Amino acid sequence: MNAAWNAVIGLEVHCQLATASKLFCACRNAFGEPPNTLVCPLCTGQPGALPVLNREALELGLRAALALGCEVAARSKFDRKHYFYCDLPKGYQISQYDQPLCSGGGLTLATGKRVRLKRIHLEEDAGKAIHDRGQVTLVDLNRAGVPLIECVSEPDISTPAEAHEYLSALKEILQFAGVSECDMEKGSLRCDVNVSVHRAGTPLGTKVELKNLNSFAHVVAALEYEIRRQIEAYESGEPSRAPVQETRLFDVQRGETRTMRAKEDAHDYRYFPDPDLPPFHVTREHLERARAHLPELPAARRKRYTDTLGLCEYDAGVMTSSRALADYFEATLRFSSSAKDVANWLGNEVLALFKDPSSGVRAVDELTFKPFDLAQLIELADSGKTNRAGARTILRAMCSTPKAPRELLRDLGLEQIEDTAQLERWCREVLAGSERIVAEVRGGNEKALGALIGPVMKLSGGKAKPQAVRDLLGRLIAERGSAG
Ligand code: ADP
Ligand code: ZN
Ligand code: MG
Numbered sequence: 219m220n221a222a223w224n225a226v227i228g229l230e231v232h233c234q235l236a237t238a239s240k241l242f243c244a245c246r247n248a249f250g251e252p253p254n255t256l257v258c259p260l261c262t263g264q265p266g267a268l269p270v271l272n273r274e275a276l277e278l279g280l281r282a283a284l285a286l287g288c289e290v291a292a293r294s295k296f297d298r299k300h301y302f303y304c305d306l307p308k309g310y311q312i313s314q315y316d317q318p319l320c321s322g323g324g325l326t327l328a329t330g331k332r333v334r335l336k337r338i339h340l341e342e343d344a345g346k347a348i349h350d351r352g353q354v355t356l357v358d359l360n361r362a363g364v365p366l367i368e369c370v371s372e373p374d375i376s377t378p379a380e381a382h383e384y385l386s387a388l389k390e391i392l393q394f395a396g397v398s399e400c401d402m403e404k405g406s407l408r409c410d411v412n413v414s415v416h417r418a419g420t421p422l423g424t425k426v427e428l429k430n431l432n433s434f435a436h437v438v439a440a441l442e443y444e445i446r447r448q449i450e451a452y453e454s455g456e457p458s459r460a461p462v463q464e465t466r467l468f469d470v471q472r473g474e475t476r477t478m479r480a481k482e483d484a485h486d487y488r489y490f491p492d493p494d495l496p497p498f499h500v501t502r503e504h505l506e507r508a509r510a511h512l513p514e515l516p517a518a519r520r521k522r523y524t525d526t527l528g529l530c531e532y533d534a535g536v537m538t539s540s541r542a543l544a545d546y547f548e549a550t551l552r553f554s555s556s557a558k559d560v561a562n563w564l565g566n567e568v569l570a571l572f573k574d575p576s577s578g579v580r581a582v583d584e585l586t587f588k589p590f591d592l593a594q595l596i597e598l599a600d601s602g603k604t605n606r607a608g609a610r611t612i613l614r615a616m617c618s619t620p621k622a623p624r625e626l627l628r629d630l631g632l633e634q635i636e637d638t639a640q641l642e643r644w645c646r647e648v649l650a651g652s653e654r655i656v657a658e659v660r661g662g663n664e665k666a667l668g669a670l671i672g673p674v675m676k677l678s679g680g681k682a683k684p685q686a687v688r689d690l691l692g693r694l695i696a697e698r699g700s701a702g
Contacts, residue, residue: 221418223452225445226425227381227411228336228373231388232366233398234343234406235278241342241365242269242312242495249404253358261363263307268494271296275365278397279319279340280500280508282367285395285515286388288323288338290505295497296340299487304357305345313341313368315489317497324371325387333384334372341366361405367397373412373422378441382434385409390516394541402433411437414461415448423448427465427481440468444475519544527557536565542582546589553593556600563596567613579617587616595623605683608632635681638690644677645670645690649698659695667691 237247243260260267283290297315318339325333345362349355369388375381389400389407400407409431414423428444431437444466451459466475491497514522516538523534537547543564550560568585571577579585595616599609604627612626619626627633635641648670649656658666667688674687 221420223415223449224418225376225413225415225441226373226422227375227377227413227441228425229369229371229375229381229384230410230412231369231371231385232343232408232410233282233369233392233400235275235365235367236396236398237272237274237278237365239272239274240363241272241275241340243267243363245363247364248360249406251360253356253360256360257362262359263309263362269312269492271495271498272365275340276498276500276504277508277511278365279338279367280504281395281512282369282392282397283320283323283338284505284508284512285391285397286323286325286335286338286369288320288335290320290500291317293317293497293499294319296492296495297489298492299341299489301482301487303344303347304355305347305359305362307345307359307362311342311344312492312495314339315484319367319500324374325384325391327380327383327387331374331380333374333380336370336372338367338369341368373414373425378438378445381411381441382438385434385437390538394516394544395512396541409437411441413441413444413448415445415452423452424461424463426461426463426475428468428475429465429478430467432470436468436470439473440475443468443473447475513541516544523557523561527551529557529561533558533561533565536569537561540582546582546585549589550592550596553590554596556596559596559600560593563592567610568592571613571617577614577617585617586620591616591623598623598627602634602683603627604632604634605681607680608634632681634683635678638686641674641678641682641686641690642694644674644682645687645694647677648673649691649694656695656698667695 234247239245240247240256240261243258245256245258245261248256258267260269280290294314295317296312298310299313299315300310302309318337321335321337323335323338325335327333343361343364343366345357345359347355347357371384375384392398393400398406402408411428411431412425413428414425416423426444426448428440431440448461451461463481465478465481467478468475519538520531520534523529523537524531529537536543538544547560547564550564551557554560572580595609595612598604598612599606604612608627608630611630611632612623615621615626615630616623621629652670652673655666655669670691671684671687674691675682675684678687
């Protein structure tokens with residue numbers, strides 16, 4: 219019997235660096251500005267304009283290299299990569315060919331499997347061609363010259379799920395390190411996929427490159443389709459169907475891939491060293507500066523949150539789902555004694571605000587209240603000054619007013635009711651109209667009690683403490699039982 223088919227996958231990920239300016243000129247590096255407003259003679263390819271390497275881009279590239287455990291080359295150079303397209307005014311892209319910024323390094327997946335990196339190099343982005351209703355093509359050069367790193371993996375990935383995990387982990391690290399925003403919707407993270415199939419123990423098959431993958435879900439769907447297609451092609455035994463080295467586009471609507479062009483070989487690009495840019499040496503100073511700015515990475519934070527702060531794995535994962543959230547969590551902890559409570563409030567109530575359009579906040583950086591205020595609110599809830607629902611109402615109000623939680627507690631009249639005589643009157647009122655439920659509780663069905671709490675809370679205008687109501691109801695039912 220033949221050995222089973224194995225898929226072999228390698229990813230090439232492009233990330234726009236979060237620099238203030240472009241890679242070789244002083245134009246601003248920004249997304250979403252009016253077309254062709256962030257341009258100069260250099261990034262529009264005018265003759266005579268000379269490039270100068272952006273120091274910040276080099277630092278961010280080095281930071282990525284350090285975060286991923288790569289070996290940084292002492293000497294590195296830029297090469298011209300030629301191709302002809304309207305979004306590339308010079309007719310070549312400045313990239314790195316045989317002496318990239320760094321090599322080696324990699325990522326470890328949850329299973330312990332290591333995905334190695336081949337290299338990371340610096341290059342400039344091209345402009346954007348917009349095909350307007352098939353009539354004309356418009357060119358926007360705002361993106362031309364924006365700095366990129368290209369992270370090329372070894373073909374160590376074996377399944378679409380592993381590809382997804384690798385991408386998520388890579389994105390998380392680059393975001394935490396402040397290297398890139400890694401926002402696929404804005405195109406600051408883009409991914410090309412290389413895939414082949416072969417039978418275990420035989421040489422690797424011919425690889426096919428997939429492009430046009432605009433989300434991690436598309437990467438997975440395209441890989442699933444393509445792996446199946448290649449296996450079927452080999453199994454058909456028809457030489458004419460055997461996969462060829464080519465670039466294929468993923469068609470989202472149809473969920474299939476189709477030929478775009480034969481894959482270029484390196485010689486098609488006629489690489490040669492860019493004579494306008496001297497080779498550069500990465501000094502110890504460069505490296506030290508990059509290292510000094512490398513923050514604690516997500517995996518290390520998760521470990522600290524579970525081992526030192528006592529969070530469960532799940533909460534630690536939620537708190538490190540973005541750098542902004544993790545930083546906010548730690549800032550709030552400076553004013554609060556319970557990491558568990560802070561994680562609970564951030565992970566449940568605050569994240570729920572982001573999902574609710576009426577809250578007016580969509581992300582941590584849009585929060586108007588400060589970590590100190592959140593800690594105060596948690597304190598109000600923990601000390602029983604207001605109940606959970608009341609605290610939630612205050613939290614919402616905090617999104618639109620600068621008032622402190624304590625003030626809002628008073629202004630909104632959300633202080634928890636502590637007057638037990640009043641509570642008792644409400645409980646008796648509800649009990650009087652609920653003979654059937656009372657009988658059930660008395661018959662041993664403790665859970666039935668739950669149905670009585672809601673009506674009492676309602677009578678209290680939401681201000682009673684649910685636990686106090688539960689206790690009181692239980693006591694009153696028991697008393698009636700012994701009296702009758
Ligand atoms: P090229 O010279 O064609 O660009 P590279 O060796 O630079 O090829 O590899 C490009 C990408 O393709 C890398 O991510 C690498 O891991 C992947 N790759 C290489 N060989 C294979 C293969 N046989 N199957 C799948 N992916 C591969
Ligand atoms: Zn420019
Ligand atoms: Mg390549």
